[in-house]
Amino acid sequence: MAPFLDLSSNWSLHSVPAAFVLALLPNFYASIAAGKNYDLANPRKTEEHLAKDTTLSKQQVNRILRAKAAANNGLETIGLYAAGVVPANAAKLPVKTVNKLSLFYLGTRVVYNIVYVFLQDNRKFAPVRSLAWMAGLGAIFSLFIKAGNAL
Numbered sequence: 001m002a003p004f005l006d007l008s009s010n011w012s013l014h015s016v017p018a019a020f021v022l023a024l025l026p027n028f029y030a031s032i033a034a035g036k037n038y039d040l041a042n043p044r045k046t047e048e049h050l051a052k053d054t055t056l057s058k059q060q061v062n063r064i065l066r067a068k069a070a071a072n073n074g075l076e077t078i079g080l081y082a083a084g085v086v087p088a089n090a091a092k093l094p095v096k097t098v099n100k101l102s103l104f105y106l107g108t109r110v111v112y113n114i115v116y117v118f119l120q121d122n123r124k125f126a127p128v129r130s131l132a133w134m135a136g137l138g139a140i141f142s143l144f145i146k147a148g149n150a151l
Contacts, residue, residue, distance in 0.1 A: 010095045015102040016082045022109040023074025026117055030067035033060065059121055070116040074109060077136065081105055084143035091147040101139045101146075108136035 030046070031038045037049035037056075046068070050061050088098045112132040119125040 008095060010089070010099065012085050012089060012095075012098040012102040015106055016078070016085060018106055019074070019078050019081055019109060022106060022113065023071055023078055025071075026067040026074070026113050027071035029117065030064045030071070033064050033067070037064075063117055063121070066120060067117045070113050073112070073116075073133070077140070081136075081140050084140045084147075087147035087151075088143040091150040093146055093150055097146065098143070101142050105136050105139040108132045108139065112136065 031043070034046050034050060037053050038046050039049065047065060050056065050064060053061070056064075085098070085102065088101070109132075112129055115125050115129040115132060120129060
């Protein structure tokens with residue numbers, strides 16, 4: 001039986017747009033959950049509109065705000081991630097290594113988003129979010145370090 005994902009083919013460059021989509025997903029959720037409070041013409045006013053809305057619970061508002069923060073965090077790290085994938089490929093690192101690090105990074109973004117947006121209603125999950133973020137950075141740094149060692 002063939003594996004679900006053939007790691008012998010280079011998927012790392014494909015993972016960059018995938019990471020971008022993962023960064024945007026929490027914002028899509030926030031836009032939908034905010035409902036009338038989300039103004040497509042002026043989306044940065046969402047927080048202000050949410051503060052005035054008395055129909056949403058505090059938990060709903062906090063989830064929306066955390067979703068927007070998760071999206072921002074994803075967009076803040078994607079540049080470094082993409083920059084790590086390029087030298088890893090240029091250094092001709094083993095495809096399986098680059099793929100595994102890329103998939104690991106994507107996995108950390110999924111965990112980060114889920115924990116931050118949905119599970120952090122319970123503040124005890126905050127360290128899990130931080131660990132996911134640090135693990136993602138570890139994958140990025142590994143791409144750079146392995147590429148530097150190979151060149």
